[in-house]
Amino acid sequence: MWKINDKGEKVFSLGKEAWQEAVAVASVCTYFSLDDDDELVSEEERSCYNCRYRRWIPESFVCLK
């Protein structure tokens, strides 16, 4: 699910369209915090894709926690 990039950051290895997996990960994450409404992209609220600690990168996102 995760890989470490050359900057030592934790990258979600399934990309930007793994909706169910992003929900599954967020469901057990103690750091999850919902981002501003304007930045939400997943219909399922509790998803890594909606988390304020995700930083979008071209192919996926980096988890900042």
Add this chain to the structure above:
Amino acid sequence: MRILVSIDDTDNLESRGTGEIASLLAKLLEEQEWGKAQVITRHQLLVHPDIPYTSHNSAMCFAAEIKEQHFEEYLQIARQFLAKESAPGSDPGLCVVDLERLKNEVELKEFAFKAKKIVLNKEEAYEVAAKTGAYLSEHGGEGIGVIGALAGAGLRLSGNDGRLRGKLKVNAPTRLITSGEIKQQSGVEVVHSTEGQMIEDDELIYLGETIKAVMLDGRTTLLVFPNQTEDAKWQTCTKNYLKQF
């Protein structure tokens, strides 16, 4: 006079977002009774490893009518406000465009759309600002928010980029409502399908979880797509679909 106010890179991971700062800037204008602000739009810029954005690299912009005698004062207050309210570690930029004095409009739009595709630098932003007459200033950090702020203004000016901040306010307990009622209640100007088909005022729409408008052809637009049930022919788009705007 008519202006555009655009900001970028005012936040950090824990602070309030750039959208909220834009909203406060708009409110400030109206509280002083200096003018009236219009909707705030969010503009997605390039996501790239060489760009040090916080988490999504988006700019926020609003258009406003302002009494000419208050323009300079508002500009001053906006600068101070941004410097004070921006989060530690952010690189805030402010762009204000006086639309009546704007020169080289095409160049501003070109810069804006380039900022969605390639990495630009501050010098390029200041150069375009000088050519177009756009006011551009940085308020802390590296000040690279000026790139996004200028791009945000250009994208808003294009009328074909961005989604509106916040959700449309529509009251429909059954989730079924006509296109005409949506326009009347929310102020959205146009309802059309994702394929470009205009939706007549008497056509029924099923409201999903997300009721967000986008800016298309200079008009606030609610996009819908064909509904699979018999209750209504159309339904509102998902967040996932709208993220492309």
